[in-house]
Amino acid sequence: MHASAQQAGPPVAGAPEPAALHVVDVPLGERSYSVHIGAGARSVLPGIIAALGARRAVLVSARPDDWNPETGVETLVLPARDGEPDKTLAAVGGLCSRFARFGLTRDDVVVSVGGGTTTDTVGLAASLFHRGVPVIHVPTTLLAQVDASIGGKTAVNLPEGKNLVGAYWQPKAVLCDTDYLGTLPRREWTNGYGEIARCMFIGTGDLRGLPVSEQIAASVARKAEIVVADERDAGLRHLLNYGHTLGHALERATDYALRHGEGVAIGTVFAGRLAGALGRIDDERVAEHLEVVEHYGLPTGLPESLDIAEAITLMRRDKKATRGLSFVLDGPAGAELVGDVEESLVATTLAGMPRQSHDLA
Numbered sequence: 499m500h501a502s503a504q505q506a507g508p509p510v511a512g513a514p515e516p517a518a519l520h521v522v523d524v525p526l527g528e529r530s531y532s533v534h535i536g537a538g539a540r541s542v543l544p545g546i547i548a549a550l551g552a553r554r555a556v557l558v559s560a561r562p563d564d565w566n567p568e569t570g571v572e573t574l575v576l577p578a579r580d581g582e583p584d585k586t587l588a589a590v591g592g593l594c595s596r597f598a599r600f601g602l603t604r605d606d607v608v609v610s611v612g613g614g615t616t617t618d619t620v621g622l623a624a625s626l627f628h629r630g631v632p633v634i635h636v637p638t639t640l641l642a643q644v645d646a647s648i649g650g651k652t653a654v655n656l657p658e659g660k661n662l663v664g665a666y667w668q669p670k671a672v673l674c675d676t677d678y679l680g681t682l683p684r685r686e687w688t689n690g691y692g693e694i695a696r697c698m699f700i701g702t703g704d705l706r707g708l709p710v711s712e713q714i715a716a717s718v719a720r721k722a723e724i725v726v727a728d729e730r731d732a733g734l735r736h737l738l739n740y741g742h743t744l745g746h747a748l749e750r751a752t753d754y755a756l757r758h759g760e761g762v763a764i765g766t767v768f769a770g771r772l773a774g775a776l777g778r779i780d781d782e783r784v785a786e787h788l789e790v791v792e793h794y795g796l797p798t799g800l801p802e803s804l805d806i807a808e809a810i811t812l813m814r815r816d817k818k819a820t821r822g823l824s825f826v827l828d829g830p831a832g833a834e835l836v837g838d839v840e841e842s843l844v845a846t847t848l849a850g851m852p853r854q855s856h857d858l859a
């Protein structure tokens with residue numbers, strides 16, 4: 499499955515026809531769907547809903563009303579709020595109640611419009627209501643466009659931890675409309691670029707300098723390939739965790755003051771250094787990790803206050819750390835999961851990283 503530029507779907511009455519959109523197919527048998535990427539991508543929604551044969555829709559949106567896409571069918575609009583505090587089972591329950599009062603059936607469709615927190619929450623509600631109703635995601639942050647809305651994982655948080663309750667539920671389509679990004683604060687751009695930066699080491703090649711819609715399309719195409727090979731997270735999908743083992747630890751060590759993409763960026767620089775220390779890649783490739791992360795204006799050094807022993811403890815507790823301290827690392831055959839990495843080597847590699855005071859405003 500590759501990203502192909504093609505003219506967008508059927509023209510929509512009253513809406514300008516978008517210029518060429520990138521379309522990435524996610525071939526998962528009867529759960530296959532397409533991701534439409536580019537300026538104006540939300541205007542293909544009525545055509546997609548019509549093709550599904552859905553007669554009614556619930557549109558759950560965290561964006562202002564005038565940014566909501568047309569659906570072409572009778573629609574209940576439910577306002578939502580992005581953010582981790584609302585990514586809860588209570589929010590899922592509230593949505594399902596509204597679906598029930600509207601009389602939503604499995605022949606109808608749910609549409610999510612918002613950041614990754616909203617696509618995750620609405621996706622989980624859609625997976626549960628009537629044991630599953632169709633959902634279409636319209637992600638509005640860069641991070642949600644390149645990552646959260648793609649791949650069919652949905653989840654909400656518990657007081658005990660993030661993303662602890664979820665389901666696999668593939669959407670019927672994803673519309674990554676880059677017009678939404680026009681209002682995105684700087685910090686949310688860097689958050690998304692953290693995920694894009696690490697794509698270079700998991701198979702997209704160098705994306706620097708490409709228009710943002712092409713960078714999104716390439717990141718989505720690679721994630722789609724990986725998801726198709728490993729829909730249920732039994733193997734290859736761990737590649738997506740490039741830079742994430744340290745990244746998650748840094749997010750937690752800073753009490754989430756460091757955003758996910760920022761943690762991943764620093765984790766990517768670290769992954770390069772660790773792969774170098776293990777003799778898996780040469781100095782030039784190690785340096786490339788730093789250069790790519792710097793290119794996107796992302797942080798590259800450890801937080802000044804970080805305690806290395808604490809970071810290692812947090813990495814040991816990472817839910818994906820099933821084989822001692824394990825990391826996805828670059829190597830002669832590309833990235834792969836490397837288990838049982840010596841703790842002392844991890845500690846000296848961390849100690850060799852520069853420290854940086856992060857602008858967390």
Ligand SMILES: NC(=O)c1ccc[n+]([C@@H]2O[C@H](COP(=O)([O-])OP(=O)(O)OC[C@H]3O[C@@H](n4cnc5c(N)ncnc54)[C@H](O)[C@@H]3O)[C@@H](O)[C@H]2O)c1
Pocket residue numbers: 580581582585612613614615616618638639640641642645646647648649650651652653661678679680681682683686689
């Ligand atoms: N399901 C998955 O596979 C997957 C993958 C990666 C991340 N996630 C989840 O995604 C979430 C993070 O997503 P996020 O970074 O989008 O966070 P988010 O949903 O909290 O949005 C971040 C901020 O951007 C604002 N925002 C959203 N769209 C905007 C726009 N167009 N203009 C201006 N501001 C806008 C929001 O109001 C919010 O303040 C996390 O909960 C994470 O667990 C899920």
Ligand SMILES: [Zn+2]
Pocket residue numbers: 645693742758762
């Ligand atoms: Zn991530």
